[in-house]
Amino acid sequence: MTSYLGVEPDHKKFALWAKKRDIFLNPDVAFLVPTKRMGLGVYALKPLKKGSTIISCPLASAISPYEKNVETSTSPSASAIAAAIPQSKSSSGGGSSGTLHNSVLVDNTLRVCLRLMSELSRPKSTMRPWLECCPRMPTHLFGLSQEVLERIDLHSAAQCTQWSNVGQQFTEINADALWERAQRIIAEYPDIWPADICTAELFAECLTQILSRNFHREEVPGQEGPYLLPGVDFVNHSFTQTNAEFTMHGGGRAHNLSFDVMALRDIAKGEQVYYNYGPISEARFFLEFQFLNEIGGNPHDALRFSWNALESLARATLDSNLDVLAPAPSAAAKAVTISSSSLASRIKKLQRLSLWNDEGLFVTAAAPVNPDDEAATAASSNETDPSEGTTSASVRTYKGFSSDLWNAVYLLTSIDDRAFEDIENTLSRHWECSKSVVKSPVVRNMKVLIGLRAGALSAALQKIEQALGDATFMATLAQPRHDAIRMLAQAHKREERILQTIVAALA
Structure with a gap:
């Protein structure tokens, strides 16, 4: 079965689905509008006042590692994962006969990834109207062989992998280890995760969706996330044109928690809605969101x-x-x-x-x-x-x-x-x-120390340029991989500029 991820971004169809799930979409706002440079975006159809709610997604409609009391008929994977999440961290090790491994399920990203894989393997998934609107994210470096990673200096032993911004982030995501754990679950629950559908390729697709669409609640210990918030995740990023903010309301006994996008100022008719994704580096923008800001446009790059x-x-x-x-x-x-x-x-x-x-x-x-x-x-x-x-x-x-x-x-x-x-x-x-x-x-x-890091980055850039210039090697990779490797070089060059500034200061 071919994944239906991103195949039909239909605003009306999504709006009907969202209404059934109590997700509020401001009627004076258009969603899933094609843009020149950012794929799909959110635009004001009429003037919006400061403080207006643009989108509101209740916790009950989010996908997260903490879902409980989910109907098995609605989402068999969610109920299976919720039932199997260990109540105590003291018990560890393997399991069988329907018992998921503690060591496998301690990773929140993996839980959400397994949920998405199961939903995308079910043609009649209740999440399908949303997932059909989520663009595919193919410009990534996950699932590459060690031989390919060696050519671009991102293999496990490379100094650049240990020291560069991209390398550190790539290592911490640790996609290969997550996939190894996922395969243990897939093998144990073939009725929920069919092996012929839940492949390494689908896993990588789901991981990129989580990295690019997730939200966190750092102020709530033990409930940090990641959360996938349908509708909220359609808003694009800008450091300079920010006119909205992501916030949360409720969460007490009287009011259920909701994740909201609010107007920071008056927004004119026809203006695209943006919020700031936060103080993150260009390495994270590349690996998680698959784009880079304009040179010098990220005040938080470091x-x-x-x-x-x-x-x-x-x-x-x-x-x-x-x-x-x-x-x-x-x-x-x-x-x-x-x-x-x-x-x-x-x-x-x-x-x-x-x-x-x-x-x-x-x-x-x-x-x-x-x-x-x-x-x-x-x-x-x-x-x-x-x-x-x-x-x-x-x-x-x-x-x-x-x-x-x-x-x-x-x-x-x-x-x-x-x-x-x-x-x-x-x-x-x-x-x-x-x-x-x-x-x-x-x-x-x-x-x-700075010289060692700069030297490792320079060597990595040379290897990447050699790989990009090797037509035989590049012919073995799909076009999105070409784009990812070029973007990797650009991210390294952003880091190199910061290093050069510091080297000059030390001279």
């Missing part, structure tokens, strides 16, 4: 250093005998010795202390520091405590970019275990490395 990337780059910095950006260290600036186990222990302690957020730290090029401010800060930092850190005389910006990475390089590569233990009790989210210690070997190690 170098990401996940905790794993920090550990790997710190280890490589400590092991490096070649500093491509700085002269050889003097005897006075001799690098400290930190074992791999000690480095791993430091990373765990910093995670536990929440020195940065769960995703690691993000570094953007900052405005140059005013020399007078530098002098004042340097003077005040003469009164630092023994921890060599402070919350007042801090390096919020130094040499043109934010201080978080200076803190990381200092704590992970530039002090021995005894010094780290002395500092450990003073560390908090507000701790800052004082300027008095931002000197060799910290500066030298920063140059090595």
Whole structure:
């Protein structure tokens, strides 16, 4: 059976379906309207006042990992998953005779993916009128062989996979591992997930839908998401033309929770409705939404250093005998010795202390520091405590970019275990490395670390350009894969610009 995903984006048909599910669509708004550059969009048919509700989707009409009391006849997969979600995390391991594996179902994205796969394998699915409106998302890198991933430097052993923005995000999505788990479920419940329909290709289709259409509730522990919200997911993104916002209402005893799109300002007739998808990098826009913003159009683009990337780059910095950006260290600036186990222990302690957020730290090029401010800060930092850190005389910006990475390089590569233990009790989210210690070997190690990341990215770009120029190789891939690889190169180049700014600041 050919997937019916995106085959018939019909506004009237969707509106009738939405009404039956208590999804409110403002009658003065047109949905699923073709646009020049963004596929389908949402437009005002009449002037909309600030505060107007454009779309409202109740929680009961959403698809999420937390669905309960779903009729088996309506959605057999939802009821099966709800019944099988472990009540206690203490039990783990395999199961049979209709018992799903705990280790398989702990991933919320996989639960939603399995739900979509089941719905798309059922011609008479109750979700079909919505799914027929959801455009296919073929410009992705999921499901590629290791040989192909090696050609574009995204295989598991590649330094760029460990260190680049795209590589970190690609690794964390971990589509291959999700598919391996999905196959265990498919094999166990063939009546719900027919193996001849629920293939790797359908899995990738469903995963891309979740990545591009999901919403989260970060403020609700244990219920963060992902949520798929029919209707709400039709609104396009803009950083500069935002005229609407995504919000939530209700959720208490008196009113059911709803996910709403509200007008941020008056919206003129014929104007497209946009909201801001949030402070995310170009790497995420590429991997999740399959587009990139205009060059310089994303104020939130930054170098990401996940905790794993920090550990790997710190280890490589400590092991490096070649500093491509700085002269050889003097005897006075001799690098400290930190074992791999000690480095791993430091990373765990910093995670536990929440020195940065769960995703690691993000570094953007900052405005140059005013020399007078530098002098004042340097003077005040003469009164630092023994921890060599402070919350007042801090390096919020130094040499043109934010201080978080200076803190990381200092704590992970530039002090021995005894010094780290002395500092450990003073560390908090507000701790800052004082300027008095931002000197060799910290500066030298920063140059090595940034140089290693820049070198890995440059090598990856060369490999991608070689792959794109190999007609025989590219002929083995479908056209959407060609587009994805070209977009991968563009995303790397966006990251390279940020790295070049920092390299120049360090010179």
